[in-house]
Every structure is written in structure tokens, then in C-alpha cells.
Amino acid sequence: MPENAETEAKEQPRRRQARGERRIAQLLEAAATVFTTTGYTAASTNAIAREAGVSPGTLYQFFPNKEAIAIELGGRLVHEMQTAYGEALAPVDPATPLEEVVGAAVDRFMAFNCDHPVFFALMHGPDIPGRMAEDHDALHTGLVNRLETLMTSLLPEAPQADVTRTAHMVLGLYKAGLELVLAHEGAEREAYIREVKNVLVRYLDPLVGDRLGRSGSTATP
Structure with a gap:
């Protein structure tokens, strides 16, 4: 086989793979829009294909049904979220003011x-596929464990039950605020993000404020 022909033969599978990956990304982006707009139950493969600008037959070349699409999309987002909370809940320098610690973590998660927004729509819906529910439970457990580790470093003398309860409260308060944040846009969304930070600072300050640097509370009255 001539050298040029051999090179071309090797390149063809790579090009096909690259085209396939681009098509999958296109379909997942379309699915994210549909799931966010209509919810998982009301979504259909036809709607996803239409949003992606492809035929249903093209979609079925890559995914057998909408559950497979949701699981692939959810899996990618869970991995990205794990990276996000690993960065947001890193060990804290005791000299850092509590407002700064909370603000940085909330900003990372809110971003x-x-x-x-499809992450919240899928992971907190009443009808998510079973495997995604398992991924969500694992993510929740990982978040609580990471928060417990952080709380233990700030409250070394506290009983483990108190540390666990505090970690669950922090996560619960954040999730409650997140739902309100996602329901608004623009300046109002930013205002709700500030309120989430204020609530968390007010909750944590009596517990860990003495162990972290203070720069003066930024909470609104």
C-alpha cells in the first residue's frame, strides 16, 4: 500500500471518531436544553433531535432512548461537580475570614x-432514572463527607454527631437557596446569592467564627 494511502487509512477512523464525539456533544447540549425546559418526564427523543437539528434516526445511532441520554449527561455533570466541590471545599487557612470562606465556596457551586441548570432539573426531579438517582446519592454522600472533614478541622472538640448535623444543615441551607437562585435571573439572582451567603455566615459564625479570621460581618440586617 502506498504511504499516502496508508496514512489516509489510519486517519479515517480518527476523523469518524471526532465527528461522533462532536455529534454526541451536540445531542447532549440539546438534551440539556429540553430537560431544563420541559423536565425529564415530558421530554422526548424527537424533541431532543429537533433541538439538535438532526433526525431521530441520527440520534438513535448514538443513544437508544432518552434515559441513556440523561444518564450520559448526568454522569458527565456529576464528574464536573465532584471537581467543583473538591476545589470549593479545600482546607481552610484559619486566618481567612468566615465571610470569605463561605463566599468563595458558594460562588464556586453557584457558578x-x-x-x-439541567443538573438541578435532573438530579432533583421526582422521576430521574434509577442509575442517576444512585449517582446523586453518591454525590450527596461525598459532599457531606467533605463538609464533615472541613467542619472537623474547624471544630476539633465537637462530637462527631454535631459535626455531621452541621454538615447536613450547611448542605440543606445551600440547596434551599439554590432553588430560589435558579428561579430568578439578573440582578434578582445575584441578590438571592448574597442572601444564601448571609444565611450560611449567620448559621456558622456562632460555631466556627472564633476559629477563623474576622473582617466584620457582611450580612445584611
């Missing part, structure tokens, strides 16, 4: 959720 992810606002950039990917």
Missing part, C-alpha cells in the same frame, strides 16, 4: 449550577 456550576447556574451554568448547568
